[in-house]
Each structure stands twice: as structure tokens, then as C-alpha cells.
Amino acid sequence: MKNFSFRMFVSLSIVLLGLSFAQTWDGADDLPTNPLACGEGAGGGAVAMLDYNGGQATNAPDLAGQAINLIDVPKLVGIGYFAATTLGQEQAAEELGNVTVTTDAPTEANIDDQIAVIESYIASGNINGILFAANDPVAIAPVLRKALEQGIHVVGYDANSEPDAREWFVNQAEFNGIAKAMVDSLAKEKGEDAKFGIVTSTFTTPNQARWIAEMQAYQAACYPNMEWLETLEAQEDAVLSFNQANTLINKYGDDLDGIFGMTSVATPSSADAVTQAGLCGEVAVIGLATPNAMKPFVNDGCVQSVVLWNPIDLGYAATYVMRAVVDGTLNPGDSSVEAGRLGTLQVVNGSEILLGAPFIFTPENINDFDF
Amino acid sequence: MAADTAKVENSFAKRLRNLLFSQEGILFIILVLVIVVLSGRNANFLSAANLLNQGRLMSEVGLVALPMTYIIITAGIDLSVGSILGLSAILLGVFWKNLGMPLELAIVLALVVGTVAGFVNGLFIVKLNVPPLIMTLATLAFYRGLAQGISEAKSVTGYPEWFYIFGQKSIMGLPTQLWFFIIATIISIIILRMTTLGRYLYAIGNNPVGARFSGLPVGRTLMIIYGYSGFMSALAAIIFVSRVTTTRSDMGTGLELDVIAAVVLGGTSIFGGKGGIVGTLIGLVLIQLLKNGLALSGITSDATTIVIGIVLILAILVNNFIQRRRDS
Numbered sequence: 001m002k003n004f005s006f007r008m009f010v011s012l013s014i015v016l017l018g019l020s021f022a023q024t025w026d027g028a029d030d031l032p033t034n035p036l037a038c039g040e041g042a043g044g045g046a047v048a049m050l051d052y053n054g055g056q057a058t059n060a061p062d063l064a065g066q067a068i069n070l071i072d073v074p075k076l077v078g079i080g081y082f083a084a085t086t087l088g089q090e091q092a093a094e095e096l097g098n099v100t101v102t103t104d105a106p107t108e109a110n111i112d113d114q115i116a117v118i119e120s121y122i123a124s125g126n127i128n129g130i131l132f133a134a135n136d137p138v139a140i141a142p143v144l145r146k147a148l149e150q151g152i153h154v155v156g157y158d159a160n161s162e163p164d165a166r167e168w169f170v171n172q173a174e175f176n177g178i179a180k181a182m183v184d185s186l187a188k189e190k191g192e193d194a195k196f197g198i199v200t201s202t203f204t205t206p207n208q209a210r211w212i213a214e215m216q217a218y219q220a221a222c223y224p225n226m227e228w229l230e231t232l233e234a235q236e237d238a239v240l241s242f243n244q245a246n247t248l249i250n251k252y253g254d255d256l257d258g259i260f261g262m263t264s265v266a267t268p269s270s271a272d273a274v275t276q277a278g279l280c281g282e283v284a285v286i287g288l289a290t291p292n293a294m295k296p297f298v299n300d301g302c303v304q305s306v307v308l309w310n311p312i313d314l315g316y317a318a319t320y321v322m323r324a325v326v327d328g329t330l331n332p333g334d335s336s337v338e339a340g341r342l343g344t345l346q347v348v349n350g351s352e353i354l355l356g357a358p359f360i361f362t363p364e365n366i367n368d369f370d371f
Numbered sequence: 372m373a374a375d376t377a378k379v380e381n382s383f384a385k386r387l388r389n390l391l392f393s394q395e396g397i398l399f400i401i402l403v404l405v406i407v408v409l410s411g412r413n414a415n416f417l418s419a420a421n422l423l424n425q426g427r428l429m430s431e432v433g434l435v436a437l438p439m440t441y442i443i444i445t446a447g448i449d450l451s452v453g454s455i456l457g458l459s460a461i462l463l464g465v466f467w468k469n470l471g472m473p474l475e476l477a478i479v480l481a482l483v484v485g486t487v488a489g490f491v492n493g494l495f496i497v498k499l500n501v502p503p504l505i506m507t508l509a510t511l512a513f514y515r516g517l518a519q520g521i522s523e524a525k526s527v528t529g530y531p532e533w534f535y536i537f538g539q540k541s542i543m544g545l546p547t548q549l550w551f552f553i554i555a556t557i558i559s560i561i562i563l564r565m566t567t568l569g570r571y572l573y574a575i576g577n578n579p580v581g582a583r584f585s586g587l588p589v590g591r592t593l594m595i596i597y598g599y600s601g602f603m604s605a606l607a608a609i610i611f612v613s614r615v616t617t618t619r620s621d622m623g624t625g626l627e628l629d630v631i632a633a634v635v636l637g638g639t640s641i642f643g644g645k646g647g648i649v650g651t652l653i654g655l656v657l658i659q660l661l662k663n664g665l666a667l668s669g670i671t672s673d674a675t676t677i678v679i680g681i682v683l684i685l686a687i688l689v690n691n692f693i694q695r696r697r698d699s
Contacts, residue, residue, distance in 0.1 A: 029525075119424060
């Protein structure tokens with residue numbers, strides 16, 4: 001029996017040790033940050049032009065102006081956000097007339113399954129291009145390089161891979177732009193000394209970690225009196241996000257002024273948790289989400305600011321970029337590309353194409369959108 | 372003389388029929404049918420490049436399915452394999468990058484940790500009589516929590532070029548990890564069929580109390596196979612990291628389900644005492660080729676999951692039906 005309690009003690013201390021490790025995590029990555037100027041204004045400033053750092057498809061057949069068959073592999077299927085990017089791709093395909101695009105991806109955001117899906121389409125031998133949104137920037141790189149080696153064009157959107165594993169990446173919004181929009185919204189709603197918590201995705205999801213790092217930098221520079229309470233991880237899972245938002249509410253009580261939702265799943269779930277706790281107006285929910293999921297909370301007056309870009313435009317732009325690559329109208333070193341109804345888009349960071357400034361949905365405009 | 376020949380032929384026909392209507396035989400026939408149907412739908416399905424690539428993708432699940440077959444034969448289960456994979460992968464990265472060890476040493480230590488993690492399962496199951504399902508369900512959460520805690524949310528990348536031999540390169544035309552899998556499979560078959568350890572496994576699965584009273588080393592045997600399971604999960608982790616060039620704390624999530632599906636489809640009884648490695652091998656190949664072949668014929672992955680579920684149920688129903696007829 002003594003032996004048994006000793007074992008229990010040891011395992012318990014190991015668990016606690018593991019937990020104390022997890023506690024130090026704030027959700028940010030350790031890359032350098034580049035916060036924008038404080039206050040009003042679009043910001044941005046001059047972006048230094050970097051040399052092209054993408055990869056190239058080897059011996060790709062010349063299909064300029066001819067019909068091409070694309071496969072789109074988002075992080076997962078079955079959620080509103082990627083349904084919207086798919087819609088944008090279909091709109092672009094229809095306008096262009098010579099593009100077929102099929103969306104196929106795992107039903108869970110799992111990098112191993114995503115690799116297997118891409119492997120299968122490369123093996124099938126009947127696709128000319130891959131559009132992707134990576135579940136992991138490094139892990140997806142080998143299979144994308146393999147596609148490039150076989151003459152298949154590769155363009156990313158939403159979540160990047162290592163630059164040399166794809167030709168171009170359509171960047172929905174610069175990380176510092178989103179971070180500024182989020183933190184400014186909180187300051188506007190709850191004051192410059194607000195205390196907040198964050199509900200984010202997984203430990204290593206690149207976008208969320210980058211946004212949080214930029215939010216940290218921007219908040220430290222512009223609102224030094226704000227207080228960062230805690231960052232909780234909730235996969236991209238509705239039930240888990242709801243529970244994590246409740247954890248924040250119960251743990252910090254009156255101290256909690258706002259919750260940032262870092263994923264399109266975490267934000268509505270957090271708003272739901274705040275509504276059910278009867279804390280509308282007390283606790284602000286600000287986050288990234290699609291408008292349809294947020295309409296009930298925005299129309300109730302529980303949520304004031306939903307930050308996002310237009311995912312339909314994102315899918316649309318990615319398809320136009322792919323067409324331009326195949327047609328030879330977008331080449332390494334170019335500084336812009338034509339993208340149909342979106343006009344001219346700028347090349348940034350060497351091989352990325354910037355979609356534009358982030359968009360904030362408010363009670364005044366959210367009902368104009370349907371996705 | 373003539374009678375002798377007839378007798379030989381008769382026994383040969385009987386043996387052939389037995390083989391054909393065995394669990395493995397029927398599965399093999401289903402596998403051949405699936406291959407014929409799928410190869411008609413996409414010309415690239417049976418190409419050497421595609422099949423070798425499938426072998427590459429299958430090896431990680433396969434390596435873990437070998438000890439899982441042993442464990443299920445003893446009426447046990449190991450749900451923690453995916454978490455042990457994640458923990459070993461993270462530790463490989465931490466030992467090498469954060470602690471500055473040579474990568475060779477980090478690989479050895481990651482294998483040791485995986486094996487110890489398996490032994491801990493075995494220890495609690497044997498010494499404290501915790502049911503395997505409960506013990507490994509607990510360590511499924513515990514090892515994953517450790518992996519996430521230790522990794523501090525960071526992934527480790529930038530491994531040296533030589534390390535990619537395990538996951539991305541080939542030796543004599545076959546993907547490296549397929550060699551690992553083939554060798555491990557042969558050893559596992561030999562142990563199960565030709566050694567006393569193998570006989571112990573069936574004895575424990577059929578009648579654990581009887582086995583114990585017959586003086587078999589039940590505890591030691593169980594410790595060995597759960598340790599083996601941990602070792603193989605760690606080996607799969609190293610191959611996985613080499614294949615995707617990075618470590619993440621969520622690696623191997625859900626692996627246990629793929630592994631158990633292959634083993635059970637292969638005819639190993641979840642109640643213990645029955646089954647074998649050859650069945651597991653066929654189950655494994657069947658699931659992998661179905662996934663791949665359906666994707667190649669343009670069926671999206673959500674629909675593929677449904678089809679695989681249906682095929683699993685059908686295969687088990689057909690098998691049960693024929694086994695019952697044969698027995699009666």
C-alpha cells in the first residue's frame with residue numbers, strides 16, 4: 001500500500017510538472033514582431049521589397065490560356081470559413097471559364113491526413129495545380145515540393161508553408177494589421193486599461209501564434225496599462241472553446257473585461273458563453289469569425305466588433321493567382337498581379353500577395369454579408 | 372499406389388479449402404476484389420510509384436499494429452500508442468535541439484522513453500491489476516499532456532539531411548520505413564508462431580487464470596509486450612518526424628483507432644486468444660489501399676471515410692457468416 005501511494009505521488013508530481021510547463025505558454029511564437037503605429041489610420045507604411053523566395057514547378061507543361069484542373073486542399077472541410085473560400089474559388093473559376101477546381105480535405109484539421117490527401121491527388125496524375133491552406137507550415141513542405149518537382153503548380157492561401165515549397169502565397173491580411181484592429185477594438189469598447197483573456201486554436205498553428213505575438217507587441221507599445229490574463233488552447237472545437245471561455249469567466253470574474261477569440265470557432269463559442277453567463281456588456285467579445293456565425297450575438301448587442309477579411313475574396317484571389325502563374329503573367333520579381341473584381345493586388349514579403357486591410361464587421365454592416 | 376495419390380490429393384484439397392476459408396483467406400479474397408475494382412477506376416492505382424508511396428504511408432501504423440496484435444491476443448488493449456508517439460517525437464526534438472545532444476543519441480533516448488512509457492502501462496496492469504482499457508486510456512491523456520507541456524507549444528524543425536533517410540529516402544528501391552516494417556513483421560511472425568512466448572500470449576488470452584495457475588510467467592509476458600508496444604510507437608515517431616521534417620505535440624492523435632481497426636479487421640479477436648500477424652497485415656493493406664484507391668477515383672475524403680466504414684462492417688459480417696457455416 002505504501003508502495004502504491006508512493007507511485008501515485010510520483011505520477012501526480014509528474015502531472016503537475018507537465019501542467020506547470022503548460023502554464024507558461026502565452027500562445028505567441030518567438031519570431032520578431034513589427035507593430036503598427038498607434039491610434040487611427042490604416043498604418044502599414046512602406047514595405048521593403050524583398051527578393052522572390054518561392055519555389056518553381058519543374059518542367060510544368062505550357063497551358064497558357066488552356067483549361068486547367070485544380071485541387072483545393074484547405075485545412076479541413078465542413079466549416080463556414082472554408083466553405084466561403086471554396087465559394088470564392090468557384091466564382092473565379094466561373095468568371096475565368098477555363099478553370100475547374102475541386103475542394104477536398106480531411107474533416108478534421110490534421111496535418112497527417114492533409115498530407116495523405118495531397119499525395120493521392122499527385123499520384124492520380126490528372127491535376128495541374130494545388131491550392132492549399134496548411135495545417136503545419138513545415139510538415140506540409142515535403143509533399144508540396146514533390147508536387148513542384150512533378151510540374152504541378154502550387155499556390156497557398158490562408159495558412160502558409162515554407163516559402164520554397166510553393167510558388168506564391170495569398171496573404172489575407174498582414175499579421176500586424178489584424179493585431180492592431182483587434183486591440184484597438186478592445187480599447188474602444190472597454191478602455192485603455194482593459195483586462196483580457198484569449199481563446200486560441202492549437203499550440204503550433206502558425207497564424208494564431210503570429211497574431212498573438214503581434215497583439216502582444218502592439219498592446220505593449222500603445223496600451224501599456226492593459227492586462228493580459230491568460231491564453232487558453234481550444235483546438236478548433238466548438239464545445240472546447242465554449243468550455244475554455246467559461247474557464248476564463250469563472251476564474252477571473254469581475255476582473256475580466258474582454259475575451260479575444262482567435263479562430264472562427266472560438267469567437268462565436270466565447271460569445272455564447274458570455275451570453276449564457278448573462279455578462280453581455282460586462283465582458284466584451286472581440287475576435288476573428290465569419291459574419292453568419294456572429295449575427296445572433298451582434299444583433300443582440302452582445303458583440304460589437306468582429307474582425308476578419310473576406311474569405312470569399314481570399315479564395316477568389318488564390319484562383320486568379322494560380323491562373324496568372326499558369327499563363328505566365330505572374331513571374332518571380334513582379335510587384336503586382338491582376339485579380340478580376342479585386343483589381344491589382346500587391347506583392348509583399350518576396351513571394352506573398354496581400355489581399356488588403358482587415359475588415360471590421362459591426363452592428364451597422366454585418367447584415368449586409370452572407371457567409 | 373493409386374489410392375495413395377488420391378489420399379494425398381484429398382488432403383491437399385482439404386488443406387487448400389481450409390486455407391481459403393480461414394479468416395485470413397477470406398480477407399485476402401476481399402483484398403484482391405478491392406484491388407481489381409479500384410485499379411479499373413484509375414490507371415495510376417497499380418503503378419509502382421503509387422504502391423511504394425502507400426507502403427511508405429502505411430509503415431507507421433503497421434509498426435504499431437504488430438505489438439497491438441500481441442496485446443489484443445492476450446485480451447488486452449493499448450490506447451496510449453498515439454500519445455507515446457507524440458511524446459517520443461517531442462522528446463527527440465527536445466533532446467536534440469534544446470539539450471544539444473547528438474541526434475543519434477537523441478534517437479536512442481527517444482526509443483528508450485517510448486519503451487519505458489509502454490513498460491509503465493504494463494507495470495500498472497500487472498502489479499496493480501488495473502484493466503488495460505482504463506490504464507491506457509489514462510496514459511493516453513497523461514502522455515499527451517506531457518508532450519504538450521514539455522514542448523511549450525513550440526515545434527522543432529531543421530533536422531540534418533541524413534536524418535531524412537528514415538522517412539523520405541529509399542534503400543534498394545524500397546522506402547526505408549518499409550524495410551523496418553518488413554523486418555519487424557517477420558520477427559513478429561516468428562516470435563508468435565515458433566517461440567514459447569508466442570504460445571504464452573494465446574494461453575493468456577484464452578484463460579488468464581489457467582495460465583497463471585499453470586505457472587506461466589503471465590506478468591513478465593505482459594510487461595514485455597506493452598514495452599514492445601511503447602518501443603514500436605517510438606520507432607514510428609522517429610520515422611514520422613523524419614517524413615514530415617518537424618515535431619509537433621499533437622502528432623499521432625487518433626493513431627490508436629487506425630491501428631486497432633487494422634488488427635480487428637485482420638481477424639484478431641478482441642476477446643483474446645485468437646488471431647495473428649498475417650491477418651493484421653492484410654487488414655492494414657486493405658484499409659490503406661481502400662483509402663488511396665477511392666481518393667484516386669475522385670471520391671472526396673469525407674465520402675471515403677463512409678465507404679471504409681461500410682467495407683469494415685461487410686468484411687466482418689461475411690467473415691463471421693462463413694466461419695459459422697464452416698464450424699457447423
